[in-house]
Amino acid sequence: MTTYLSKDRFCNEENNDMTKQNRKTHKSRTLLLLSALLVVAGQASAAGNAGGPAPYRVSSDCMVCHGMTGHNTLYPIVPRLAGQHKGYLETQLKAFKDRSRADQNGEIYMWPVAQSLDSAEITAMADYFAAQKPPMQSSGIKHAGMKEGKAIFNQGITNEQIPACMECHGSDGQGAGPFPRLAGQRYGYIVQQLTYFHNGTRVNSLMNQIAKNITVAQMKDVAAYLSSL
C-alpha cells in the first residue's frame, strides 16, 4: 500500500488543526492521486460540495446509512437529514447522546454514533446537514392516502383531538427551529416515528399527546402526503 501514500491516511479532518487552505490543497492532491490511479480523471473535479466539505465523520460514519448529503438513505426507516433544521439536529444528537431519545432504532443505531460526538462535532454535523439542499419529491414513489394525509396535516381531525400538523411544522412541512422539516421525509421513517410517539417509546410530551389518538391508517396517510412533498 505504500505506493499510494497520501497524507489523507495520516490525518483526520475531524481532529486535525490544519488551516482550511491546507485542507483544500491536500484534498485536491488526494483526489488527483486517486483519480489517476483508478482512471476516473475528470470526474473528480465534478464532485459536488454543497455546504462545504463534509466533515470526516460524515464520510466515515453518518454516510453509511444517511448518505453523504443526507438525501439518500439506506432504508425506509432511516431519515433524510438534508436541509433539516440545525436546532432540531442538535437536539436529537444530544438526545441520543444522553439517551433520552430511546426508541428502538435510535437506541440500536444512533446511541453508539452520538456517544462519541462532543458538542463541537454535534454542531458541525448539524451545520453540515442543515446546509444541504432539502429533498423535494426526490423519492418519486407515491403512496396511497396522500389526499387524506394532506387534510390531516392541514386541518387535523377535530373530533379525535388531532391538531393540524402545519401549526408547528409549517404550511409546507418545512418546519422551523426545534420543529423538524417533514417535507420530503421518508415514508417508512414517518410511520415509524408516529408509532413511537403514539406508544410513547419516543418521549416528547407534545408529540405523545398529539399522536395519542392517531390510527395506523392515519399515520400512513400523513406519511404518504409528507413523503410526496
Add this chain to the structure above:
Amino acid sequence: MVSMSVGFKKKRLIVALAAVGGMVLSSSAWALPSFARQTGWSCAACHTSYPQLTPMGRMFKLLGFTTTNLQHQQKLEAKFGKSVGLLLSRVSQFSIFLQASATNVGGGQAAFGGGNAGASPNNNVQFPQQVSLFYAGEVTPHIGSFLHLTYSGGGSSTGGGGFSFDDSSIVWTHPWKFGTNNLLVTGVDVNNTPTAMDLWNTTPDWQAPFFMSDYSSWNHVPQPFIVNSAGAAYPLAGLGAYAADIFGPNKANWLYADADVYTNAQGTQLNPVGGFANFNGGPNGRLSGAAPYVRLAYQHDWGNWNWEVGAYGMWSSVYDNSLTKNGPVDQLDDYDLDTQLQWLNINDNNNLTVRAAWVNEQQRFGAGNSSSSLSSGNLNLFNLNATYWYHDRYAIQGGYRNVWGSANPVLYDQPNGGFTYSANGSPDTSNEWIEASYLPWWNTRFSLRYVVYNKFRGVGAPSSSTSGYGASAYNTLELLAWIAY
C-alpha cells in the same frame, strides 16, 4: 465454509483424497466482534446472521471497515510532511471464532475409499474444528484490514492441526460525492482470495451453506478452480481495485465493479509454506503467470427489498503439476452468473435471503499433462439456496446444489489412489439440503443440517457404482456450533 481455510491442511487432505477441484468448499468470514466493538452496532446491523450481509454491511465493507463510532482514535505525533499525527484505533480489533462439528455420513467415511485413515469410521466429532483469529477494523482513516488466521483442528486424515492464513485483505477506500444523488466509493486492496472482497453471498468465499464439517461428503465433490480457492485454500496474492457507484433516490441503484490480478503468494518456490499439494497430478493452484479476475454486479433497493444480479470471470493458467514451476500448463476459465434477493424487516429482525449462482469452468489441459484424460472439458456448479431468520433467533435454510461436467477418469479418479466412484469418472453430483439454526445469543449459533444426495460423482443407484456405494451412502447429517467473541 470455513472448513478448509487452511492451506496446509488442504495440502494434506489432497494427498489423501484429492480430486482436482474436488476438495473443499470453504468460504469464510463473518460478523466480527471487533467490528461491533469499533462501531457500537449490533451484528444484526450488518448481517442477517453472519456471514450474510445486509445493505448496511455492504456499505461498511465498501468503506473498508473504517466506520468507527465508539472510540476516538489515538493520535500519535508523527512527522509526515505537514501532517500533525497518525491516527490509530484504540479499540481492540481482536476477535475469535470457534467452530465445532459432529458429522454422520450414510455410508461412513469408507464411502470415500481408504483415504481417511485418520478418521473414525463414522460420527466424527471435531472440537474445535477450527479456531479463527481475526485482527480486523480501521487501521487509519480510509484504510482498513481484515486479517484472518485459522487454526484447523485436523479433519479427515490430516492427522493434526495447524495455523494458516485464511481469507484476508487490506483496503484503502474513499467516498466521492457527485452531486445529490450519486455517491462513488473506490477502493484499492491487496487480498489472498478471489471474491474475498465481494459484497454478496453468492460468491465462492461467502456462499451458503456457510459452515461445513471437514468430514462431510461435499468436500469430495469436484469444484471449479475459483470455488476451490475460497478461504485462501491456495496461496494466492491479489492486487485489486473496485468502485461502487450508488445512484438514484434512496440509494436505489448500486453498480459495482471489481478487478483483481492474482499471482502466487510465495513466488515460484518449490514448496512454499502453506503451499501446494504434493499429489499425483492435477492443476492445483500454482499459477503460471497472472490470473485476472473481473466482477460486475448491480443491486437495486426498494422499500425493504434489495436485489442483486452479477457476473464474474477468472482466467487461471495453472501448472499441471503444482510441484514444478515449468511443464504443462492447464487453462481454467471460470465464468459466473449470480443473483441474490433479500427482504429485511429491520424492526423485528425477520429476513429472507434467496441466492443463486452458476459457475461454468472451461478447462483446457496442456500438451503432455498427466492429470486429465481429455484435452479439454468443462465443470459446472449451480448453487441455489435460501435462508429465513425469525427474530434473528430461529432460522430455516435449505438449498439445491448441482455439479456437472465432462467425465474425466484421470482427473477425478487418479488422485483418490485408484478409488473410483462411477466407472467413467463423472463429476456429476446433486443434492438438497435443509438446515435449522438457533441463536441463543447474537454471537452463538447451533445448526443441524441434513444433505440428501440424488447423485454423487456420477453414482446414483449402488449398481452404478464401482465401489458398491449408492448416492444415499453420501447423505450427511451435521451438527454444527459456532461462537464468536
